[in-house]
Amino acid sequence: MPTDDVDPQARRLSRSFLRDGLADVEPYHVEPHRHRVKLDANESPYDAPPDLKAEIAGAFADTRWNRYPDPRAERLRLALADRLGVPIGCVGVGNGSDEIIAALIHALGRTDARVVAPEPTFSMYGILARAAGVEYHGAPLTSDFELDSDALHAALRPGGTKIVFISYPNNPTGACWDRDTIANLLDVPGVLLVLDEAYYEYSGMTFLPELATRGNLIVLRTFSKAFGLASLRVGYMVADPEWVDVVDRVRLPYNVNALSQVAALTILAHDDRVAEHLRWVMEERDRVLAALDEAEGIETFPTDANFVLFRPREGADAVFNRLLQAGVLIRNLDRPGLLRNCLRVTIGTPTENTAFLAGLLGEPAAVA
Numbered sequence: 132m133p134t135d136d137v138d139p140q141a142r143r144l145s146r147s148f149l150r151d152g153l154a155d156v157e158p159y160h161v162e163p164h165r166h167r168v169k170l171d172a173n174e175s176p177y178d179a180p181p182d183l184k185a186e187i188a189g190a191f192a193d194t195r196w197n198r199y200p201d202p203r204a205e206r207l208r209l210a211l212a213d214r215l216g217v218p219i220g221c222v223g224v225g226n227g228s229d230e231i232i233a234a235l236i237h238a239l240g241r242t243d244a245r246v247v248a249p250e251p252t253f254s255m256y257g258i259l260a261r262a263a264g265v266e267y268h269g270a271p272l273t274s275d276f277e278l279d280s281d282a283l284h285a286a287l288r289p290g291g292t293k294i295v296f297i298s299y300p301n302n303p304t305g306a307c308w309d310r311d312t313i314a315n316l317l318d319v320p321g322v323l324l325v326l327d328e329a330y331y332e333y334s335g336m337t338f339l340p341e342l343a344t345r346g347n348l349i350v351l352r353t354f355s356k357a358f359g360l361a362s363l364r365v366g367y368m369v370a371d372p373e374w375v376d377v378v379d380r381v382r383l384p385y386n387v388n389a390l391s392q393v394a395a396l397t398i399l400a401h402d403d404r405v406a407e408h409l410r411w412v413m414e415e416r417d418r419v420l421a422a423l424d425e426a427e428g429i430e431t432f433p434t435d436a437n438f439v440l441f442r443p444r445e446g447a448d449a450v451f452n453r454l455l456q457a458g459v460l461i462r463n464l465d466r467p468g469l470l471r472n473c474l475r476v477t478i479g480t481p482t483e484n485t486a487f488l489a490g491l492l493g494e495p496a497a498v499a
């Protein structure tokens with residue numbers, strides 16, 4: 132009978148079965164810190180209101196649970212296509228945009244392929260490339276977190292295919308980078324550019340119009356952030372139908388379950404509620420940024436997203452632990468290199484942000 136204890140024989144055996152290169156891949160890990168206020172994962176602080184949840188639950192109850200969900204998620208893709216003004220064939224949905232990133236790397240990871248991303252950025256590009264056994268190359272940003280065009284172009288070695296991931300705005304640094312520098316990548320031979328617009332609703336900036344003329348561009352979006360559906364895992368891609376077909380070749384059948392399809396569809400039909408939440412978060416973003424900028428010894432970085440990267444003079448670990456003691460969980464990104472002493476805070480509700488600022492700056496705050 133298996134137990135929680137590691138059996139040395141199973142360990143030896145599993146290592147001997149493991150594909151080359153996977154021994155060094157760290158599983159994605161979320162540290163289970165105790166907290167009352169959760170500002171570490173760039174989620175929306177606003178859950179769907181009860182009437183919306185009731186509508187979703189009702190629609191889900193009307194589906195047949197003994198049948199597989201629509202494998203092509205036609206209604207959801209059609210709703211997205213209508214909203215974006217593109218044909219339905221240009222839209223593909225996934226179990227979170229993570230799944231689409233993984234599927235693209237899996238399908239396109241030829242032996243002469245290289246995955247390239249500016250760094251620091253969203254860690255899953257590198258994790259998923261390594262997991263798929265595809266060469267990964269991080270091109271360092273400048274010290275003020277701008278794109279370094281030379282470093283980026285140096286990573287695009289001649290020959291072979293290059294799958295370039297650009298988080299726009301960038302997680303964790305926060306800002307949308309220079310448009311022309313990004314657009315120039317589209318002219319490099321052998322480049323597929325994947326523009327990850329997970330935070331588009333906050334930034335309002337998009338490469339979607341470029342899709343009309345650029346066959347080597349894919350735009351990714353998600354329901355996990357501004358739409359407040361992180362627990363249901365729905366992401367989507369917009370691109371030429373040929374790229375949707377590429378993902379279809381490797382994604383699992385029925386990858387988006389029936390509840391997730393219904394929830395995303397219902398939320399889309401009530402986007403006025405999403406807009407309201409969005410407005411509240413943006414107002415709070417201004418307040419939090421202003422407070423951080425006013426404070427002594429805190430360096431902040433510009434943001435177009437629902438989070439702020441900052442560097443406290445007293446050191447990231449000290450601040451992170453003090454906040455944790457106050458029940459506020461943020462993300463400690465401190466590591467050697469550009470993110471030395473950096474922390475990232477997600478914008479929460481006014482009460483949550485007040486608790487964060489109080490824990491950080493030492494002012495009293497009442498948290499329910």
Ligand SMILES: Cc1ncc(COP(=O)(O)O)c(C=O)c1O
Binds near residue numbers: 253
């Ligand atoms: C830039 C970026 N892309 C993708 C994702 C993942 O989104 P999803 O929940 O749709 O998998 C995240 C989540 O933090 C992100 O920051």
